[in-house]
Each structure stands twice: as C-alpha cells, then as structure tokens.
Amino acid sequence: MxxxxxxxxxxxxxxxxxxxxxxxxxxxxxxxxxxxxxxxxxxxxxxxxxxxxxxxxxxxxxxxxxxxxxxxxxxxxxxxxxxxxxxxxxxxxxxxxxxxxxxxxxxxxxxxxxDPAIPGPQLAPVPRPPELSDAPTTDGESIGNAFPLGFLDNTAWHVATGSAEPASSAPIPRLALWFRFNDPPAPAGVAWHPALLPIPGDALGSALVVALGGGDSPVGSVSLQIDIQFLAPTTGTWIGIDSTCTHVGNGLATGVVHLWSEAGAHVATATQTAMLRGLGASGTRSTSDDRP
Structure with a gap:
C-alpha cells in the first residue's frame, strides 16, 4: 500500500x-x-x-x-x-x-x-536553538501514536537532543523537536509548498507537555487560532520545531513556535491559542471533558 x-x-x-x-x-x-x-x-x-x-x-x-x-x-x-x-x-x-x-x-x-522579489533589507536575528543544529540521522527518540487515526502513523516527531538546558531550568516551558512526513512533500532540493508549514507549526501541545504534563504526559487542548508568518523557502526532509508556551490561564494556553530548515534557515514563526481540555483547576488531569 x-x-x-x-x-x-x-x-x-x-x-x-x-x-x-x-x-x-x-x-x-x-x-x-x-x-x-x-x-x-x-x-x-x-x-x-x-x-x-x-x-x-x-x-x-x-x-x-x-x-x-x-x-x-x-x-x-x-x-x-x-x-x-x-x-x-x-x-x-x-x-x-x-x-x-x-x-x-x-x-x-x-x-x-x-511578491517574494520585492527588494529591501534582509535580517533574521532569531538564533537557532543549539539542539536543532543537526537533523536526525537515525530513528532516535520518537513520539509514539496513541490516537485511533493515522496522522502520527504518517509523520515522525523526534525529540531533539544536544546542548540545551534541562526543561526544569529553562526560563519558559519549551520543547525542541524534529518533524518529517514519511513520504516527503517535495523532491530533494525542491522547496515545500509553504501552505504545508502550519502542519509542523501546530505544535503548542509539545510545549504544554513541559508546562503542564510533567515533561512526559500529553495535555489535552483544542486549537482556537493559529497565525503564521512565512519567512523563507523550506527544503529538505526534516523541519526543526522550537515550541514555547508563553501563558496559561482562563482555560486557555498560548505559545510561539519557530520552524527551522535542515540547513538552519528560519522558515516560519507561528503563534497559537488553544483551549485546555480535561484539566482541573490546579492544572492536574481530571475526568471531565471540557469541550468548547
């Protein structure tokens, strides 16, 4: 198949x-x-x-x-x-x-x-996280599929490793990941269709694992809004994801996701707002299903 x-x-x-x-x-x-x-x-x-x-x-x-x-x-x-x-x-x-x-x-x-050919200054001041310096060469630490349908069967999400601070000492909750489609969306050397970048950009949930899930437990959330800025063409197999949670309150979580190409180009920045689901007032998991 x-x-x-x-x-x-x-x-x-x-x-x-x-x-x-x-x-x-x-x-x-x-x-x-x-x-x-x-x-x-x-x-x-x-x-x-x-x-x-x-x-x-x-x-x-x-x-x-x-x-x-x-x-x-x-x-x-x-x-x-x-x-x-x-x-x-x-x-x-x-x-x-x-x-x-x-x-x-x-x-x-x-x-x-x-028009991408509009002339003007070029500036990309956001530094690439050190743990996203090198794309995976082996399967590494992958995130498994706990869902009944196939999104995670047709993509790979690997926790990035390197010289990053431990999550417990980081100034804000964040998680760095590598992402790819199992069947690449473009041949080698050909740029991805930019409309595909919201797919790895939909990654606030990764930072919520650090912020509310103790570093290893999924946190239920439902996206309310995603905004994305397309910054540069994307080539290669892997996309580096730097996901941060910037605020949790009033039943909502917000965050910023920076996306990086294998070659180190800053290709997109996304902001996301999500409604939390299945969490009690203290932030611990509850049995209720708080659908929006």
Whole structure:
C-alpha cells in the first residue's frame, strides 16, 4: 500500500460551476480523532491560492480561526479575493466539512500573498536553538501514536537532543523537536509548498507537555487560532520545531513556535491559542471533558 502523501492529499479542485468554491479531501491518514488543525489550514490555504491564481505571488502570512472540529473527509472552501494588486493580495477563505450545519463555517482563514522579489533589507536575528543544529540521522527518540487515526502513523516527531538546558531550568516551558512526513512533500532540493508549514507549526501541545504534563504526559487542548508568518523557502526532509508556551490561564494556553530548515534557515514563526481540555483547576488531569 502506498504511503499517503500530504501534498497529494490536500490538492485543491476548483468547482466546475463556481470559481470561488474549492473542493478538497482530507483522508483519515491525517486525522487525530478529527483532522489535524495544521492539515486543515494547509488545505484551506492551498484552496485560497488556487482561486487567487497568481504564480508571481507567494504566501507571506496567514491566520486560521477554528470554529468547529473538522471531520476527515470532503471539505469545501469558499474563497473571496479581497484585493489583488501588483505586488500583493489579500484573500479570505471559509472552510466547511461535511458535518457542518448549513450556513456555518468550520474554519475561517485570511492570507496575505506578496511578491517574494520585492527588494529591501534582509535580517533574521532569531538564533537557532543549539539542539536543532543537526537533523536526525537515525530513528532516535520518537513520539509514539496513541490516537485511533493515522496522522502520527504518517509523520515522525523526534525529540531533539544536544546542548540545551534541562526543561526544569529553562526560563519558559519549551520543547525542541524534529518533524518529517514519511513520504516527503517535495523532491530533494525542491522547496515545500509553504501552505504545508502550519502542519509542523501546530505544535503548542509539545510545549504544554513541559508546562503542564510533567515533561512526559500529553495535555489535552483544542486549537482556537493559529497565525503564521512565512519567512523563507523550506527544503529538505526534516523541519526543526522550537515550541514555547508563553501563558496559561482562563482555560486557555498560548505559545510561539519557530520552524527551522535542515540547513538552519528560519522558515516560519507561528503563534497559537488553544483551549485546555480535561484539566482541573490546579492544572492536574481530571475526568471531565471540557469541550468548547
């Protein structure tokens, strides 16, 4: 059986009768109970790029607000091009899955596209964490799959090792990881489609393991919003993830995720807000299921 490919499985198809409507299918290969949030965002952004139809422009930034969990299966994205100018465009997307009530949106997205050849200064001052200096060469310490669907069966997440501080002495809760798709989304030397970067960018839960899970226990959370800035082209097999939790309170957690290429380029920065689930007032796990 062929290994699922994320690029193929988020392919947009324009509707034959409505040029603003795009059809996609998110298979069970990309589910964690529901479809993984970053995968949903990737499918929506690819739909928005397809309707925009501007090969001269690339993704600069995007935001997704998750209104409802998205079931694996067919999804549709209605796209409005708010502006399409000489050097940039702004696009609005409303994604619905097959279970969404009539008239309701599952995920609302905005995206900014710009000309990557705009001249100007270049500055990348954020340092790469030392434990992300070298991509894995062996299986290393991997994170197993405790979910009934296949997202973690079709990706690999390895805890990064190196000269980092112990988590207990770090100034803020953070975890460094390496991520890859089991079937690469691009050949060697060819840049990934940037819309795929929200998938490793959906990684606040990794820092919550450190912040609330004692360093080794998963913490239940549901994404409410992901914002991402696309900073540089991504090539290679592995993506380095530096996930930090910046605040927990009022039933919510927020954090920042920096993404790095194998070659050390800072390729994206994501911020994420999530609602905590199954935690008591003290931060310990409870038996309740606090769905939003």
């Amino acid at each position: 062929a290994v699922p490919n994320i690029l193929t499985d988020t392919t947009p198809a324009l509707d034959d009768r409505d040029g603003s409507l795009v059809h996609s299918v998110i298979t069970d290969a990309w589910g964690l109970h529901f479809a993984q949030g970053g995968v949903v965002m990737a499918a929506g952004l690819r739909a928005m790029a397809a309707v925009l139809g501007r090969e001269d422009l690339g993704l600069a930034s995007a935001s997704a607000t998750f209104c409802r969990p998205v079931a694996c299966g067919p999804v549709t994205t209605h796209v409005d091009v708010l502006r399409s100018g000489r050097r940039g465009a702004q696009v609005l997307g409303s994604l619905r899955d097959a279970t969404a009530p009539e008239g309701e949106v599952s995920v609302a997205m905005t995206a900014v596209f710009t």
